[in-house]
Amino acid sequence: MIDTSKYLSTLVQTIKPSGIRKFFDVAKQVEGAISLGVGEPDFDTPWNVREAAIYAIESGKTTYTENAGLIELREEISRYQKRHYNLSYDPNTEILVTVGGSEGIDNCFRALLNPGDEVIIPNPCYVAYEPAVILGGGVCKYINLKSENEFKITKEDLLGAISDKTKILLLNYPSNPTGGTMSHEDYAELVPIIKEHELIVISDEIYSDLIYGEKHASLACFEEIKNQVLIISGCSKAFAMTGWRLGYVLGDATLVAAVTKIHQYTIMCAPIMSQYAAIEGMKNGDHEVAKMRDAYKARRNYIVDGFNKLGLPTHLPKGAFYIFPDIRPTGLTSEEFCEELLKDQKVACVPGTAFGNSGEGFIRVSYAYSIDEIKIALERIKLFLDNRKKND
Ligand SMILES: Cc1ncc(COP(=O)(O)O)c(C=O)c1O
Known part of the structure; x- marks a missing residue:
């Protein structure tokens, strides 16, 4: 042996x-x-969403789809993002449907990192980021978040973590594990730094619909850095669809095309019945x-x-x-x-x-x-x- x-x-x-x-x-x-x-x-998972998947299976929708996901789903994601967050993404070039937010996280790092590139990551953070950076050949640089700041990232934190090797800033608000959020004003403090240092931001916004008493803020709302932001999101949390494995990546067409290249070889496409379920959820699930x-x-x-x-x-x-x-x-x-x-x-x-x-x-x-x-x-x-x- x-x-x-x-x-x-x-x-x-x-x-x-x-x-x-x-x-x-x-x-x-x-x-x-x-x-x-x-x-x-x-x-x-809400009944109408489950029924949409059952109907898809009954109608013989059991094949591969376009690598980026069904165009009807990408159009629905685009409308959903506009309606809820006033964000505009072109369904043809700026949206990729993935197997959960998890695939999006992994593929974004792999599409961007060269050996030795540094990624700034808040600490504590969701457990999947560090392994994704390591497997992508990158190096994690941590920002230690503080309970007295409600686990937000401040401009001092960010400036202190940037080096000449920094390529990516990973953000996750609302946060797992702290439940912390960042407001539009909190992000506004970070925007000039992100712009000046030409960072790419991977913003995991998978909990964006689960927010209480305030509006979800996204860095992608700042036009001056919008093409530097890749949003990770999906149906797992807000639609109670963890087992359906349906997520998506939103961002600049060049970046999304690179992420799609990896996705097309490793995954092909997200499950077709989950895609039909997600269309129903986003269209009629508010x-x-x-x-x-x-x-x-x-x-x-x-x-x-x-x-x-x-x-x-x-x-x-x-x-x-x-x-x-x-x-x-x-x-x-x-x-x-x-x-x-x-x-x-x-x-x-x-x-x-x-x-x-x-x-x-x-x-x-x-x-x-x-x-x-x-x-x-x-x-x-x-x-x-x-x-x-x-x-x-
Ligand atoms: C912050 C965060 N991002 C991503 C994921 C993964 O989500 P998905 O089930 O869509 O892959 C989770 C799951 O716990 C999470 O907490």
């Missing part, structure tokens, strides 16, 4: 397994565990998205209040479906807190460090769960904290 491990590429060997997965493999084995860990809507958004908002208010009452300071995030409570008052590290909470009270959360070193002292809690589940989890966390106090 040969030693197969020596055949692995050096790049693959440098990638760490996902900290979220690692934790959930443990949580799954604990009987009666209640999870506030998964970043996935607990709603079913009210369903609004219903889910209202439910998330009520859960957010309930859970933030609950954590603050437990003495774990939690800022009120304005987007996505995560809170990022500060667990430093317990004196535990993020990993210790999550491991002991799971062992003691069978509640699963994700250590903030799964999203980078700057997540130390915090945990990520998802509120894509019913109020009943959240209530039980909060009661158990209270018991956990009370038990610790008693034993001190």
Whole structure:
């Protein structure tokens, strides 16, 4: 038998397994565990969307499509972006339909990076960015976000991270894991720097429809840098369509053509039935998205209040479906807190460090769960904290 491990590429060997997965493999084995860990809507995909896919299959729509995606879908995405965010993208040249936002992230980095190019990434951040940069031959430079700034990126942060090797700035607002958002005014501070340093921005806006009480802001609204911005988005989160694997990339025609080149060889096209489902969702799904958004908002208010009452300071995030409570008052590290909470009270959360070193002292809690589940989890966390106090 040969030693197969020596055949692995050096790049693959440098990638760490996902900290979220690692934790959930443990949580799954604990009987009666209640999870506030998964970043996935607990709603079913709206019926009209499911029916559109069923009808597509029944009508024999089971083939490949154009590499960039069905033109009807790209036109619908274009109308959706205009209606919701006042952004204009040409369906023929500036939109690529991908297999989830995940494919878009990976392909954008691969299309842009040369060995040694630097990518500025906020920390903590979604777990897929670092591996995508590494596999693309790039180097990650981190901006350590601060809870006192509501996990926003400031112009000082950005200036401090730029070097003569910087090519890309990765942004993700509303954010996984913090729920943080950036306003139009916050972005306005960054625009002159992005322009002067000629950065390409990969802006992961997959949670743009899940925003509470304020309007989603996008850097692509700033005309002077619009062709420097690649937007990653998709149906997974707002339309409760994680399993359909339907995402898209929006941006400058030259950049999108380069991303499409990789997509056409590695993927061919997103699944045709998911594409028909997405057309229906975007055309007739606004009210369903609004219903889910209202439910998330009520859960957010309930859970933030609950954590603050437990003495774990939690800022009120304005987007996505995560809170990022500060667990430093317990004196535990993020990993210790999550491991002991799971062992003691069978509640699963994700250590903030799964999203980078700057997540130390915090945990990520998802509120894509019913109020009943959240209530039980909060009661158990209270018991956990009370038990610790008693034993001190
Ligand atoms: C910030 C962020 N981007 C992208 C994705 C991946 O989305 P998709 O399911 O569309 O691939 C996720 C999923 O959790 C996410 O949180």
